[in-house]
Amino acid sequence: MTTTTLDALLASSTWTRQLTDAQLDRVRFDMAVRPFAAGTTVCARATPSAHWLGVMDGMLKLENITEAGKSSTFASVPAGAWFGEGAVLKGEPRPYEVVALRDSAVAFLPRSSFMWLLEDSHPFALWMVGHLNARLGHFVAMVQNxxxxxxxxxxxxxxxxxxxxxxxxxxxxxxxxxQEEIGRLCGLSRQVVNRTLQELQERGALRLSYGSIEVTDLDVLKAIARGG
DNA sequence: ACATTAACGATGA
DNA sequence: TCATCGTTAATGT
Incomplete structure (x- = not known):
């Protein structure tokens, strides 16, 4: 996805679809967009969760780092996705570090606007319930996997x-x-990921190239993820 | 067994 | 030149 403008991101986001014009106007007015170079921190861990975040362009990762300096990525967030609602709703400091994996652009909706929207728009509140439920299901499936x-x-x-x-x-x-980043995302070493990606390529799920992979058969990939 | 770390050379951008 | 990739060897559980 290449949403070069905030309007494009909002237009492609399902949660904006049932907002009134006035609600959408306020959201767009309150929202800020900032660019981040690859490798830079978008949100530091343990700082106040002041915004709900949308990825306009690029890719972010959410990670935790141990005292020993080892990092574990628990989610990579591609363009088009919105995240961070959990920490905002709880009013707690952000429990993870947000880092740009590539040059990225991020949209910030202030907590106050987010809370207002949640109260003002029943459809948005319902959308958010679904969003949280989807996230929960994703992580439950991840544990099972x-x-x-x-x-x-x-x-x-x-x-x-x-x-x-x-x-x-x-x-x-x-x-x-x-492959190093994929390793962090999957909780495995780069070497094992390298071998496994080659196997996935043999089985027709994806194609490897320098610095990237192309998923050529998502159904096959999902089937393997379920234990195929 | 099988994953991890460390190390190496090869290669793409 | 530097990041990334593919591979091997040593090590740990």
């Missing part, structure tokens, strides 16, 4: 997750992530 699946299923799930139709509605087939 890790407990019951093999390594191949684990990598397939990590990649297929980027195509979750509710959470990440407009992910491009070509995923510009290094």
């Amino acid at each position: 890790q407990r019951l699946g093999d390594i191949t299923a684990q990598v397939a799930y990590g990649l297929a997750g980027l195509f979750h139709s509710d959470l990440y509605p407009s992910t491009e087939r070509r995923i510009t992530l290094s």
Whole structure:
């Protein structure tokens, strides 16, 4: 997805569809857009969760870093996705670091506007319930995948997750992530990911290239993620 | 067994 | 030149 403008991002986001013109006008007015270079921090961990975030362009990751300096990515967020509602709703500091994986543009909706919209628009509140439910389902499935699946299923799930139709509605087939980053996303070493990606390529799910992969058969990838 | 880290050379941008 | 990839060896659980 290449939403070069805020209007394009809002137009392609399902949650705007049932807002009144006045509500959408206020949202657009309150929203700020900022660019981030690859590798820079979008939101530091443990800082106030002052915004709900939308990815206009690029790709972000949500990660936690241990005292020893090891990082674990629990979600990669492609363009077109909205996230961070959990921390905003709880009014708690952000429990994870948000980092730009590539040059990215991020839209920020202030917490006050977000809370207002939640009260002012019943359809938006319902959409948010569905969004949270989708997120919960995704992570429940992820736990199951890790407990019951093999390594191949684990990598397939990590990649297929980027195509979750509710959470990440407009992910491009070509995923510009290094194997190192895919490893962080799947909780596996780069070497194992390298071997597994080659297997997924043999099985016709994707095609490997330098610095990116192209998912050529999402159904196959999802089937493998379920334990095929 | 099988994953992890470390290390190496090869190669693409 | 630097990041990334593919591979191997040593090590740990």
